[in-house]
Amino acid sequence: MRFAFGHEWHSRKAQFRTDAAALASALADPQTRILPLWRGKPHLGAQALCWSGASDPILAYAKQPFLYLGEHEGRNIFAADISSWEPDALDRAALAMFTDTSIQIHPTAPKGAYFGELRLAMMQIPAVEAALAATARALFNWHRTHRFCAACCEKTQSTAAGWERVCPACAAKHFPRTDPVVIMLVTHGNKLLLGRSHGWPERMYSALAGFVEPGETLETAVAREVWEETGIQVDHIRYMASQPWPFPNSLMFGCIAQAQGTALTLDDELEDARWLSREEVLLAWTGQHDHVLPARNGSIAHYMIGRWLAGHV
Template sequence: MTDTRLKFPAELSGFAFTGEPINRADALRDDADAQARLWPQARVIVLDADGNAFADETGQLLVTTGAALGGGPGTAVLLGLHGDVAWFSVEAEALPLTAPQRIDLRRAAASWPAAEASAFAFARAMQHWRSRTRYCGICGGAIEFRRAGYVAHCTRCGADHYPRVDPAVIVAVSDGERLLLGRQANWPAQRYSVIAGFVEPGESLEQTVVREVFEETRVRVRSCRYLGAQPWPFPGALMLGFIADAEPDQPQVDGELEDARWFSIEEIAAARQRKGEDASGMLLSPRISIARSLIEHWYEGIMAGPA
């Protein structure tokens, strides 16, 4: 089969949560006075207990400032700076606020400006970690949050705990002419996507690619190349995107996936034109995801022809 490795573009693009990244402003996390000065003009993302953001009548981020909320940042999480403007996130439960709408992260990623969607993703991931970090994992003691929400400090043994990120590989596997896709049983009907799995202790990313693809499909990867990453706060993963060359093995599944199969360039081309879960035929991952960018990356490389 044709070797297509040299055809592909060098980088991925087009997925959510990476555009216009916020300046994390690490030094400000220990400076309570600076946070207080920034608070009145700060942009504040308000999250409910389910991780949805307060939005206005049009579904855009509800513009809330520190001055409108009053007081100081208190237990708000400092997200960072866009220019000279600080961004914080707060829990709605502690505030006497209402909103015309509450927007989930997937919907925001598809319709909000990149800077706001990325800040929302950051806030949502921090909320998830904080909500599950109630006690010290070493001694069971109560914890208190320090450094503007970034450190969970044990009040008993003094241990510090930090936000958790779970690395996972996600990989477009090709035999040179076809693309390997799989589907999980709980996905919308006919939706297929690229293969993914979490990195295990003592394992390199490349080793994870080989292991996960073989475990889920019994397809043998020959080589792989890193392309890019996407923070995926559902709830706290970092998706590390690869493209891989593989043997043309017949895919087999054993329960983790409901189905896996090779798709031709013609089948991918047809699927790219379908919109909505009610469309007939195979559906691809949503465009906010690095999974879809990997599929598009493979498609563009094949369509470009030999290098």
């Protein structure tokens, strides 16, 4: 069992990021691969990413320097944000949905290639490609939302092959933002506490989660978030695993905790929460529960629940 986005490629080659000659040479190499992304959606083919070469006309829509991701299997890897392209008959309502099932096809794309939601493809494409696409998605979102200097408000410029932004007015440097999030299994004997947020797909339940606040340890954040959302006090908090989650820029710290009681008092963040026995969780896991669907396959929540079901935690 695995979850998405945690696989590492051969080398990030961070030393290349400020080496203009090395980057130019890499882009001139016919073996180099470039991943186009459109508004966070990677270019997809048949159960794999759809790569471009430097001369691909689809890359003409890139309005900022390419992002350098590093090297894998002897090839240099870049990503390009082509969000300035405007498809015909764009379904804007679909783009705003929790799960965007729409696809966009560029007129110059190879047959069968399309821009699609990464959450839907994350377990269908190779693990290393999912990690590359997730990294590019998170970085491009950071560039989109941090275009101005926090020190003097001037417009910043992308540098270091997409891994920094610099202010030409005050010389301040800005680095990619990653938000720490705790996501936790809360247990009580043979039961597991699952919740659902407003706007989630019908019947979908998952582990509780929340952002780590300044000055908090992971354990403190777990206890606070569970108490705030459900009124449950927890102890015996343990770390399980972590997952980069580029929706938009999070790092999920998976934990497990024991509840001191089972009486629930929900706050406004949750639409519902419920205790499920191991048998009920297994029914949900296999799609046989009448009221609960499991967390999405590929998410750390799905992984942790599977570990709990198997008796490994």
